[in-house]
Amino acid sequence: MGLYLRYIRLLLKSQLQYRASFAMTVLTQFLTPFAAFFGIYLLFERFGSIEGWTVYEVFLCFAIIGASFSTSTCIARGFDVFPNMIKNAGFDRFLVRPRGTIIQVLGSGFDIKRIGHLIQAIIVLIIAISGVKISWNIIKIFTLVNMIIGGACIFSGVYMLQAALAFWTVEGLEIANILTNGVREYASYPLDIFPKWITRFFTFIIPFSLVNYLPLKALLGHYSEHLIFYMLLPLVGILFIFPCILAWNFGVKHYCSTGS
């Protein structure tokens, strides 16, 4: 942990060296999801609702996914860009150091600029919470926080899987883009507006609905029974990270360097 904090301190220092560029990127990180947010607002202005969901409920969904996504791209950025490291054989350096590979990859890519996106998500979260009718109590707040953490874990897990696959494919996989950027974009809406097979895929394969859609319905009072069950689902989402760690370790064992 101490090592990880030191990594972060170094990266922070280097990223803050170029102030103007830093500020510009943070602003972009803020504005891009803001445009998406504005788009959702405009669509609701035209259509009123989507399959019975109101605009504030969708904002809540959007904000939670946004917060998860930005947190994971901030922390697990190293795994996102990892295929490059395979290509230029930079990973060899990690292997000769007497430390775990995961912590080194995490430490290689902590990206503080994503804070712009996180701030945007928090602002939308506040707007959404002020607009939806939820009687908040400690369990619901706990669920909400877990949803964000669980989502961040799944996104990070997908990044890890993609990085692990790169041990075989060398090239980064564009398909993984669907599971990260695609989810960020479309899981901003409640999953039941999509066909059943999509909902099933995101429940049982890549369990985004466990941290987003299902507990969200519980928060909004759509279920009359098993409330606690739905509210505890995000914890299962957090567990998703463990098989991904296994896959990563499996990949590392099979690593053949591309360098000379």
Added chain:
Amino acid sequence: MKPYISALRVRYLNGLQYRAAALGGLTTQLFWGLMRIFLYNAFYKSGGQPPTMNFPELVSYIWLQQAFLAIIMLYDWDYELFDMITSGNISYELCRPCNLYGFWYVKLLSKRLASATLRFSPIILISLLLPTPYRLTLPHNIMSLLLFLVTMLLGSLLLVAISMLIYISVFKTMSPVGSMAFFGILGEFFSGMLIPIPLMPEWLQRICYIMPFRWTSDLPFRIYSGNISVSQGLMSIGVQILWIFVLVSMGLAMMKRITKRIVIQGG
């Protein structure tokens, strides 16, 4: 003229080499198109039919966006050009016996055309074969198809003219991050990539119409689906040509002024 045409050819053939990347992009684009249609389908089912665009028109709009993404997205930057400016390699480009603006314009255009060539036909083909609500419908008559092709071509010329201004601005700012981000978001929104322009409120549509971005993609796609009539479409060709003329002459003038007192970076 000849050097530009051969530059176009060489770059175009070069761009056609990246087939694996195109295949990866293809899957992603099919997924995005499909998800987007599912999303709008849910919206259309919930509210009243918006008078401005019916569902088949919207579906065509989305599929055409995905098929021609390589041409119409402003944020597909060519980092090579930015690097040239900031690293000083621009000096090689300046030695060439042709106009820098023209040379870069052709370079950017050919790269986009090559990338689109690889992608558009499979996406069009697959989207034509999908089951009914999600299917790309054929244009109503041969005239709208022809007009679509003309406006699409002019649209790509216009888009490159817009992007050239951003590359030129880097001569002044020396960092592409700012203008890239700003114009990327602006262009995406006002060309109807984020949400189709007919679904925007009236006041926002009016803003879109006075900006150049929507003439690159929104116009041809709506002509294709019949959302914009042929007679209206014919008039918009004039607007497109006017925009191309204005932006290209602006770019030429800016480039001329800047290359007169250029500072070569690096050593």
